[in-house]
Amino acid sequence: MTARSTPPVRIADEVSGWYRSSARDLPWRRDEFHDRYGAWGTLVSEFMLQQTPVARVIPHLAAWLERWPDPAAMATASPADVVQQWANLGYPRRALWLHRAAIEITERHRGDVPRDVDALLALSGIGDYTARAVATFSFGDRHPVVDTNTRRVIARAVEGRSQPGAASRRDLLAMAELLPESAAESAVFNAAMMELGAVVCTARSPRCDRCPIQGTCAWVAAGRPDTGDARPRQARYEGSDRQARGAVLKALRDAAPDGVALDAVIHDWVDAPQRDRAIHSLIGDGLAEASDGMLRLPR
Numbered sequence: 001m002t003a004r005s006t007p008p009v010r011i012a013d014e015v016s017g018w019y020r021s022s023a024r025d026l027p028w029r030r031d032e033f034h035d036r037y038g039a040w041g042t043l044v045s046e047f048m049l050q051q052t053p054v055a056r057v058i059p060h061l062a063a064w065l066e067r068w069p070d071p072a073a074m075a076t077a078s079p080a081d082v083v084q085q086w087a088n089l090g091y092p093r094r095a096l097w098l099h100r101a102a103i104e105i106t107e108r109h110r111g112d113v114p115r116d117v118d119a120l121l122a123l124s125g126i127g128d129y130t131a132r133a134v135a136t137f138s139f140g141d142r143h144p145v146v147d148t149n150t151r152r153v154i155a156r157a158v159e160g161r162s163q164p165g166a167a168s169r170r171d172l173l174a175m176a177e178l179l180p181e182s183a184a185e186s187a188v189f190n191a192a193m194m195e196l197g198a199v200v201c202t203a204r205s206p207r208c209d210r211c212p213i214q215g216t217c218a219w220v221a222a223g224r225p226d227t228g229d230a231r232p233r234q235a236r237y238e239g240s241d242r243q244a245r246g247a248v249l250k251a252l253r254d255a256a257p258d259g260v261a262l263d264a265v266i267h268d269w270v271d272a273p274q275r276d277r278a279i280h281s282l283i284g285d286g287l288a289e290a291s292d293g294m295l296r297l298p299r
Helices: 008-022 031-049 054-067 071-075 079-086 093-108 117-121 128-137 148-157 170-176 183-199 241-255 272-284
Strands: 289-291 294-296
Touching: 008 183, 031 054, 031 093, 031 128, 054 079, 071 093, 079 093, 079 241, 117 128, 128 183, 148 170, 148 183, 241 272, 241 294, 272 289
Parallel strands: none
Antiparallel strands: 289 294
16 A cells, blocks of 8 residues: 555545535435434435435435334335335345344334444444444444445545455555544545545546545546556346346336236246246345245235
């Protein structure tokens, strides 16, 4: 790792200052959102935002929280309800994990989302990022919060690399070294680093002329070299098994609660073996169930 080109406090001051004047107005950043939904709202938004664009999440988040404004309300729902409500957000196993987490919060924590990171990590579907995001943005605790955007900003501004390496525990340590001492300021800085990576220090076309730390960025100082990208590539969606799974789930949502005859599920899919794989994998993931020749959302 190369030496930092600017002291951590200066990075925080400049990035946080830029964020305060330039951040997008998103629902989960508003005081009224936190007043109404508390940590549960943050938890739901973080589940939905994983690998899903913000614009797609916003309407789904509003509908979800209107229907299930707290964990206890969602704990009474059926798996079919949550898969149906998830609609086309993608990666629908997140809906089942969120449902299980709501049940666990209700049973273990009397319906209150826990503050402790280890307690959050013990809930279904919650990893390092989500646990620390909830503890930081809902409860105001001081933790490093690292997503893909944050990792990219650190790789460029601090390490002089065009892209970050594979995600690892080292990312938390790298961000922790940059955090301000104040818990309140560290929360702002965490959000600011994610925002900077999302709208300025983007993966393919970084807008360096708009970056608040352009003058001290190690990558810019080195001439913006292409240092390679060793991250695993996601397979193309078109024609993939993911697309087939999405088509099967849409058919089941459209037919809910009745279900569809197994031999009629996307019967015109061009790749019959892929169709069968999609059905079997959805059953294995608990996102569908088959009985009496019918395929349905999970009951």
